[in-house]
Amino acid sequence: NAGVMQNPRHLVRRRGQEARLRCSPMKGHSHVYWYRQLPEEGLKFMVYLQKENIIDESGMPKERFSAEFPKEGPSILRIQQVVRGDSAAYFCASSFGLGEETQYFGPGTRLLVL
C-alpha cells in the first residue's frame, strides 16, 4: 500500500511540550500539504511544501509552528510549547505535481494537549 503515511496516529502532550508530526507522501509525490481539523469546523489549510521548499505557509500560525520537507525523509510539522487550543486532528496530503490538483490524504494525527 503506497498511500500517505502519518505517524504517530495519536499524540498526547502536556502544555509547554513540543509535538512532532510526521508525514510520508505517496510514492512519486513531491508536494505535501498540512491541514488542521477542529471539532465542528472543516479542514483548514496550514502549509504547502515541496522538497526543501516552503511554497505557501499563509495558513500556519507565525509563532510556535514550523514545517519542513527535507530532501530525504518525511515531512515534519513541529509545534513548540503546545497549548490546549492546539488539540486537533492534523492531516497531511500529497499530490504528484503542482498541476495535479487532486490531493490524497493520510489517516491523520490526533493531538491532545493536557
Place this chain on the structure above:
Amino acid sequence: TQLLEQSPQFLSIQEGENLTVYCNSSSVFSSLQWYRQEPGEGPVLLVTVVTGGEVKKLKRLTFQFGDARKDSSLHITAAQPGDTGLYLCAGARGSTLGRLYFGRGTQLTVWP
C-alpha cells in the same frame, strides 16, 4: 468566513432513499473535489471535477460541477448503510496554488 458552504449539515435517511448534498460558493474554483471521511480516519477522495457543467458518475453517486464553477452537488441513489459518513467538498483556486478550501461537511446517516 467559509468559502464553501455545504448543506444540509446533517442528513438522516432510511435505506433506499435518494439524497442530494450541496456545495455552494460565490467564488470560482478551478476544480472541486469530493471526499468521504469516516470517524478517526482521513478524507478519502471520491471524485475530482474540473470542467463547468461536468457530470461524473461513480456507481450510485452522481457529481455535478456548476456551469460557472461556483457550486457542486452530490446525489446518491438508493442510499445504503455503507454510505454513512461525513461528505466534504473542497475547492482549488488558481490564485492560491496548492491550497484546498473545504466546506464544513455533511454528516450522512443511512438507517437499515
